Amino acid sequence: MEDFVIRAEGVSKQFRIGGLNSSNSLRGYLENLLRSPIRAVRRADRVYSEQVDKAGHFWALHDVSFAIRPGEIVGLMGHNGAGKSVLLKILSRVTLPTEGHAMIRGRVNAMLEAGVGFHPELTGRENILLSGAIQRKKWAYINRQLDAITAFSGVETFLDTPIKRYSSGMRIRLGFAIAFHMAPQILIIDEAFTVEDSEFGARCQAKIQEMAQDGTTILIVSHNPEPIRAMCSRAMLLDHGHLIFDGAPGATLAEYHSHAR
Amino acid sequence: MMQRNKNADDRAQSQMITHIRPASRLMPIHLGELWEYGDLLLLLIWRDLKVRYKQTIIGAVWAILQPLLMMGVLSVVIGWFSGIKTGDIPYPIFTYSALVPWNFFTNVLVQSNYTILNNSGLVTRVYFPRLILPMATAGIGLVDLAIALIILFLLIGLYGITLTWTVLLLPLFILMALLTALGFGLWLAALNVEFRDFGQIVPFMMQVWFFATPIAYPITLVPEALRGVYSLNPMVGVVEGMRWALLGKGAPSIDQMLISALIVILVLVGGVIFFRYKEVRFADVI
Numbered sequence A: 001m002e003d004f005v006i007r008a009e010g011v012s013k014q015f016r017i018g019g020l021n022s023s024n025s026l027r028g029y030l031e032n033l034l035r036s037p038i039r040a041v042r043r044a045d046r047v048y049s050e051q052v053d054k055a056g057h058f059w060a061l062h063d064v065s066f067a068i069r070p071g072e073i074v075g076l077m078g079h080n081g082a083g084k085s086v087l088l089k090i091l092s093r094v095t096l097p098t099e100g101h102a103m104i105r106g107r108v109n110a111m112l113e114a115g116v117g118f119h120p121e122l123t124g125r126e127n128i129l130l131s132g133a134i135q136r137k138k139w140a141y142i143n144r145q146l147d148a149i150t151a152f153s154g155v156e157t158f159l160d161t162p163i164k165r166y167s168s169g170m171r172i173r174l175g176f177a178i179a180f181h182m183a184p185q186i187l188i189i190d191e192a193f194t195v196e197d198s199e200f201g202a203r204c205q206a207k208i209q210e211m212a213q214d215g216t217t218i219l220i221v222s223h224n225p226e227p228i229r230a231m232c233s234r235a236m237l238l239d240h241g242h243l244i245f246d247g248a249p250g251a252t253l254a255e256y257h258s259h260a261r
Numbered sequence B: 001m002m003q004r005n006k007n008a009d010d011r012a013q014s015q016m017i018t019h020i021r022p023a024s025r026l027m028p029i030h031l032g033e034l035w036e037y038g039d040l041l042l043l044l045i046w047r048d049l050k051v052r053y054k055q056t057i058i059g060a061v062w063a064i065l066q067p068l069l070m071m072g073v074l075s076v077v078i079g080w081f082s083g084i085k086t087g088d089i090p091y092p093i094f095t096y097s098a099l100v101p102w103n104f105f106t107n108v109l110v111q112s113n114y115t116i117l118n119n120s121g122l123v124t125r126v127y128f129p130r131l132i133l134p135m136a137t138a139g140i141g142l143v144d145l146a147i148a149l150i151i152l153f154l155l156i157g158l159y160g161i162t163l164t165w166t167v168l169l170l171p172l173f174i175l176m177a178l179l180t181a182l183g184f185g186l187w188l189a190a191l192n193v194e195f196r197d198f199g200q201i202v203p204f205m206m207q208v209w210f211f212a213t214p215i216a217y218p219i220t221l222v223p224e225a226l227r228g229v230y231s232l233n234p235m236v237g238v239v240e241g242m243r244w245a246l247l248g249k250g251a252p253s254i255d256q257m258l259i260s261a262l263i264v265i266l267v268l269v270g271g272v273i274f275f276r277y278k279e280v281r282f283a284d285v286i
Helices: A026-047 A084-091 A124-134 A139-153 A168-180 A198-213 A225-231 A249-258 B003-014 B031-036 B038-052 B061-081 B091-118 B132-158 B165-194 B197-211 B224-230 B234-247 B254-279
Strands: A006-016 A057-068 A073-077 A099-105 A108-111 A186-189 A217-221 A234-239 A242-247 B017-020
Touching: A006 A084, A057 A084, A057 A099, A057 A234, A073 A084, A073 A198, A073 A225, A073 A249, A084 A099, A084 A108, A084 A217, A108 A168, A124 A139, A124 A168, A124 B038, A139 A168, A168 A186, A168 A198, A198 A217, A198 A225, A217 A225, A225 A249, A234 A249, A242 A249, B031 B038, B038 B132, B061 B091, B061 B132, B091 B132, B091 B165, B091 B197, B091 B234, B132 B165, B132 B234, B165 B197, B165 B234, B165 B254, B234 B254
Parallel strands: A057 A242, A073 A217, A073 A234, A108 A186, A186 A217
Antiparallel strands: A006 A057, A006 A099, A099 B017, A234 A242
């Protein structure tokens, strides 16, 4: 077994469609029990015909296998519903796979959304502390990082203002700054470059490359091809839950565009 | 900059392999990991306390006022109108000493229904032991309990009641109240994610439960023949124990305490297992 930090073997994730929304009450659950075979299949045919089996099971990921080595910056691409976010959620242990096995060597810090866990009533400083604790960081460590985080995000003057007074841009910048300063060994970022602010986007790219040079492994999802081409050493392409391409960013991007749907 | 500090820590952790596999029926509980998330537990308690009284005028005074008002109502309606006798313990103090653990229990149970839902942003975006959430809910209840206890001690002084050695047992009964609330809270937290009906049922259930617990009346009013069944309610043990510890009178029977303790343990262990079993689907179902 060679040197890996993330290794996925036959990872699959199944959802039951039709059941999910309506089973939110006991009545819905009982109703589903009576009617589910017919209804689930009918809905299934309408929406995702290829990925759904007869019982209304939707495979968001299907038999995905790969290995990522230390210090790689890997881009994950795919159209809406390809399974990118589900894969990130499995690797960051938010949800479990239905089948398969993944191994992760080292500590993962995932940012599936900028500013996860921010509470609008709390100040910037308080939210930094809370975000750090969510990422399993000790109080003392976060306090040491406080200056670097505020400098990176550029919210210095608003540090003691409740987050609800922040602009959405400030909130996103603070979210990224926190994610970058949690000393991750493996950093997972979803929808990384939806950042409006191009100056800040460039700063994030530089920071990610610097972290990779220090040995951090990075896995990012982006809809925007430019940062993938500029930063990644490798890119993977998901399509309807299948990993269909894994190679140099340029080749993956070409493949991505040929799969437009 | 930070490199130096984290190196030693990292070397240990970089050897550590996390295995991600499909859910099994019986999910293990990692106590060491729970301990590592202790900071998060404390911060979540602090966050909710801080946010709770935002935009209220009298703020934390509410925590004191609620049990006191309830005590007043019960003293008038039950203590005075119905003429229930509580021995030589004044009725207000008799009922308040039970309202303290009861309010704690009620609040934790009602809030537990929403602990996962209110934190859905976290649950669907980041990994942490989900057990932290119902624990934080119980922790918030403990803070209120502490405030209510201070008032209780003031009242005890006011009524000139002298504490006896039994007050040393108070922590034991507080622990019992905590485990009871946490045990039921785990069931409700897990159930209400999928079946929102529980959020509707619980407040009503608590009203019934209130009358099935010797809070407004002494246990001696319960017919002897029914005491066994009555004691299946673990809050009977908690309330009776708490009252005895504080007021030094009316020692509960050992049998009754053992029944209560056994039920608490069953509910708690079952709750942890059930919560862990349901937890793996929270992010998918919420």
